[in-house]
Amino acid sequence: MIKHQKPRAFFDTFERKGPGQKNTHYCPGCGHGTAHKLIAELIDELHIQDRTIFCSPVGCSVFAYYYFDTGNIQCSHGRAPAVATGIRRTHKDSILISYQGDGDLAGIGTAEIIHAANRGENLTVFFINNAIYGMTGGQLAPTTLIGQSTLTSPGGRVQSRDGSPIGMAEIMDAIKTPVFIERVSLATPGKVMRARKVFKKALLNQVQKRGFSFVEVLSPCPVNWKLTPSRARRWMEEKLEPVFPVMNFRETEDLKINKETIPPVLKGEDLLNVFRVNKDQLHPPKAKEISDQFVKISGFGGQGVMSAGVLLANCVIAEGRNATWIPSYGPAMRGGTANASVIVSGKNIGSPLVDYPNVLIAMNLPSLNIFEEKVLPGGFIFINSSIITRKVKREDVKSIYVPASDMAKQGGMLAAANVIMLSLYMLASKVSDIQTLKKVIPLSIKKKEYIDVNLKIVDIAIEFYEKNKDAF
Amino acid sequence: MTKQLVKGNEAIVYGALLGGATHFFGYPITPASEIAHAAALYFPKTGREFLQAESEVAAINMIYGAAGAGGRAMTASSGPGVSLMAEGISYLAGAELPCVIVDIQRAGPGLGNIWPEQGDYNTVVKSGAHGNYQNVVFAPASAQEMCDFTYQAFEIADKYRVVVFILSDAYIGQMMEPIEIPNTPREGDRKDWALYADAESRKNLITSIFMNQQIQSDHNKKLQNKYRLIEHELLAYEEEETDEADVIFVAYGICARICYTAMEELRTLGIKIGMLRPQMLFPFPSRPIQQLAQKVKKCIVVELSDGQMAVDVKLAVNGAIPVLEYNWMGGVVPTVKEIVERVQQDMKGGAK
Known part of the structure; x- marks a missing residue:
């Protein structure tokens, strides 16, 4: 040896x-x-x-x-x-x-x-x-x-x-x-x-x-x-x-060795299925021909301005048109005013930024103060009149006052005032069919217990629209 | 396939996993964090590795290890984090290890702020660490391109054994748009140079140190030849309305999106303007720009930087026509209106 x-x-x-x-x-x-x-x-x-x-x-x-x-x-x-x-x-x-x-x-x-x-x-x-x-x-x-x-x-x-x-x-x-x-x-x-x-x-x-x-x-x-x-x-x-x-x-002698649980490596169709979405069940109506929409949705953090924008974009895409959504992000999301910009168009969208909206959905007073003067002449301003006490100063825009927070509260969910406003914007502009929104809500809302109350709130908005059609 | 509304940062992860990514090592930073969030969800869900590193320095070195071991590794960060990774990127280039790095640019220098800028151009495109090396650089301008370019990036990284960057910005990263996912998932092959902890690969050595000057010199030449080959084989850009243009925009990322709208408005105002949009910044579309410079009378480079890309445009144009620079910094992004007015002003005394 x-x-x-x-x-x-x-x-x-x-x-x-x-x-x-x-x-x-x-x-x-x-x-x-x-x-x-x-x-x-x-x-x-x-x-x-x-x-x-x-x-x-x-x-x-x-x-x-x-x-x-x-x-x-x-x-x-x-x-x-x-x-x-x-x-x-x-x-x-x-x-x-x-x-x-x-x-x-x-x-x-x-x-x-x-x-x-x-x-x-x-x-x-x-x-x-x-x-x-x-x-x-x-x-x-x-x-x-x-x-x-x-x-x-x-x-x-x-x-x-x-x-x-x-x-x-x-x-x-x-x-x-x-x-x-x-x-x-x-x-x-x-x-x-x-x-x-x-x-x-x-x-x-x-x-x-x-x-x-x-x-x-x-x-x-x-x-x-x-x-x-x-x-x-x-x-x-x-x-x-x-x-x-x-x-x-x-x-360490008496070490308990944990057996690793390694998840299976997904390949091919299994991998694709993780990312695929199936929205075929939506059967959305064909999009109406309307002019390009430059939408600014603005409010406090927690008023759902971001998710209202996402719902809008999802509805529009489901109906076969283009949309972009861009948030104000970072510290703005941690309190203070947050806003989402959504553009809807039948064509390719260049800039996703909404510098001059033709639709403003103002959920709180600071939002109205910031964006009122930016709205294009002939544009729409939807005002959450439950908490915005002043009137719109501009006379070259169409102002629509909606007690959205109160309506949402009566519907059982104060935080769904965003859905009131979004529904009324859809009903007034025909940017997307309101039935599309009702189909998109269950797919978009993560907490399933909130789906029904949100759908109920859409109905409250429809009722309000029918009663106050002249205001639109 | 159905289109789905996806955030640019999340589209990166979709493209990566369908492109065969095996590892994500990262460290959170605004405005790139959503990439790590999506990776933390989808990498383990699909049997791939996700690890939040203790720093960007550690993350890039974990990539070095995983790439050396044959994996398809990636990370995502923003300027300050990319600066910390610089040494590691040079090592990856020297050792010829493939990987994909996403830079969602924010404003600088220093801590700067979290709003968009394109001030990392030199760092990423000119390769901002020590030594003679080059990254391949994609410049997406939509959520769809965030997905598609990341999907392609792993193939290119493996083929040429290079670092491939996705150089994006805070707005393209934060924006949601409809995308279609690629329908052919890919996987990396076994690499004859990598370490697999087995008998067959035992002979392999991953290193970037060559003490003999001649060998280090030869290694540099080999790298340079590879970069020339890449310049020959890869190029990606888009031209819009350049056929009968008097003036062209050159812009990438969010600036290209804004210029597209400005271009449409200017054309309705009677100004014949087109656009060249680099979809890759290395290789840079120098030749197409050079050719356009023979036809048009002016070129306008729109950037969220102090004119870092404009230097490359000027080199391509080589004095043939004036190159104007429209620069914004600090997170300030121009409105379409600002650009339209400035072009109208600049076209008054110039091109007819």
Whole structure:
């Protein structure tokens, strides 16, 4: 039996690297080689090589794909957990390794690691903490120790200026979802053997679909620490480990694994049916020839001005004409005056904006105040006289006063004053047959218990129209 | 098929799912949020993936992962969110990963406001992140085109391995209009370059880093050749009343809709005006504009920006005729009347 051989999860020679295909690009005494080898051995041991996708970061391990004979994806700085999330949502059985340094994970990528952990992504994160930025030549890292000199903290890290070294394993431990959190060290052979066990546990969790495992790896960077490899390992034990305690933070054993319920992927006709509408049951009458309508429906938020516009547009379309609907949106919807613009035409509609309406449905006083002067000469203004106390000043328009709120209240639903006004506009203008509205209401109103009362309110409007025909 | 009244933003999701979209990763922002709302409903309902990311940065990187894994991924946002995605978009372009991004433009710069603008033109069409790359850009002007262009976008993204943008605006997104849905649902094929977490794809590498300058240079040339091929193979625009026109509007999105009405009014007033409406902004319809510049006497570019598209029109016209710029910014949208009056004014001393 061969006891020591290259893991199969490494390439035989590093073709992707270019010159020097027998050696890694790592410096002498660097911890990445050790961490890589442990991972490669475990990929072999767990028989997961084919389904492993290695997510390499930005930093010294950016070139992990030189070495790992697995699927490889190189991620932007700090975002490997988000990239892995995207892959996880694509291949449920993949094994995803997010291998990140301290600048990547504890600096620029704090949001992505925290939220991937919080979602409990089935993912194994190896966080290589060497307390310095390696690839860019030795700058301050979020994990750099107080007093430690780097190129960007030449006199040593100062807490009042640079903050304190961040304990990422401790931060992970503040999140409920991860199933496994441990900090290991590569300072001594014994600690490397412990690391191997931890790495295995973290990968096995993923194989068993248990969730998010986080391993922080204290790792030497002799070149940037300006120490010999052996001094560097002593420094780890003397300086680094007291700040970053090597310990297990969490190991969830009795985890109940929820079986995922994956909805079926709809295709072909099944997919089309999700979006198809069948309005054949409407049997709408043919549209009457009337001039283009530029309608502005305006009122308080909650008076149903938007939905009145949608009902109107739906009726018109059902009868075979064109319509556009455009809302006032955003903060206007959260209180204050809201309005919907609807254009009805037998032709293609260019601008959907109603700058100058020929029909104004004013549900409240501010609406009348804003839009009265914009109405085209010869246009119509429908006034909700239940709450608008003043009269229309214009004399070149037709003004129709309707106590819509009172009528709707009597009909059993104050909020349906919009339907009173819409019905009367339809009856007066013949923009659409009132029977079409009665057919569209059941299809458009989401809360089914409101359908009957709305239909009753249409009848109240019809009755009002018949009694007051002269006013129209 | 029956026409249905659908909001532009929702039509995006209909088109996407019928076009084979598999993933939606997004972060809410007005005026694009309805796209995420509809996606949250319809993606899971049809067995696809929806996830609200912690940020636009995370969303675009989730797309990078899903696209690298062979999915048809998309997101939707507005200017501030698209700016946050810039680095990720450059990575997608560099690694040649396909995806679809919707930008429902709002007013800027900075936080700006939620009303329509077309100030993201340079960011999206000229590719506003680092490096030499190009997005394919659709410019819908109706709910129907929101649906149809998104439907087509996934095929184009996969075919050329590019990022395809749907560059729209707050009004086209918020507007409801009747649409017909495409009647042939599509699906993406297995990609020989993507990662499927299996033996066959184990050799594959998704990356945008090439340390050897010559290899990075060759990669850039390959990308540029691809963009030239796209310019050769894709083009989408519409001409209205250009046959005997003295002057033409060039406008896209909501501006094209307003110009269409203005054009009809101006023609009743005796001004021979036509319109060219780009339905795609990359590739840009430079040649048709150049050809029209040989026939007409003036060109008017109407934009909700400081004239970002007008630069491309001027390049196409190449000095042959005057190019006038009608620009609005900050969420102010011109009325038809304003445009009509301005054209009448500008045509007085000019074209006969």
